Amino acid sequence: MAKDTNLTAQEIYDKEFHVDLKGYAPGEVDEFLDMVIEDYQGFEEKMQELGTALARYEDRIKELQQQVFALQTENQNLTEKVNADFVNANSDQVDLLKRIARLEQAVFGKDQPQPQQ
Template identity: 35%
Template sequence: MEIKLSSKIILEKEFKKSMKGYNVDQVDQFLDQIMEDYDAFEKVVEELRAENKRLKEELENTASRRTQVQQPVTSNTNFDILKRLSNLEKEVFGSKLFE
């Protein structure tokens, strides 16, 4: 969705005048309110974009840290399993293991 208007475009908009036209002061006041809203919307959109960018970067950093942390844990777990397996083999097979 593309934003087509800005407060500057609204401010510079010219309307044709006719005999039975609208009250110019009322139109100007209404356009002023619209411009204020657009300025507020633009500010909110920029803040949300910045927050979205920050959160995406934080998510990427967290994901990369988790990957780094999980790898050593896996190797430690594998070492523990191999150590337990070795001890189990010694208990089950005893001296036959080395023959």
């Protein structure tokens, strides 16, 4: 347990009050209970702080997860676009080469080798 508290659970458990003629000494009991109350108030404040921080962190996690999802979707769309552009560019190059081969054949004659299709 952190040392910012007055008592440990074992100290509370082991505490023995002195008995006077009327019972326990009221001042001693009051002093002890004041320390217990102070500790509990400290724990309550700390729990509230941690609860607030936890809520903030959970909200931030949700925001970041949404950003990750958006970026993954954008990445997938860009990858698909690049792949489609690459396939189209290759098809265009093959078509160009075939057209050039046909033009060469028409210009230079039929004795040129035929392009393979």
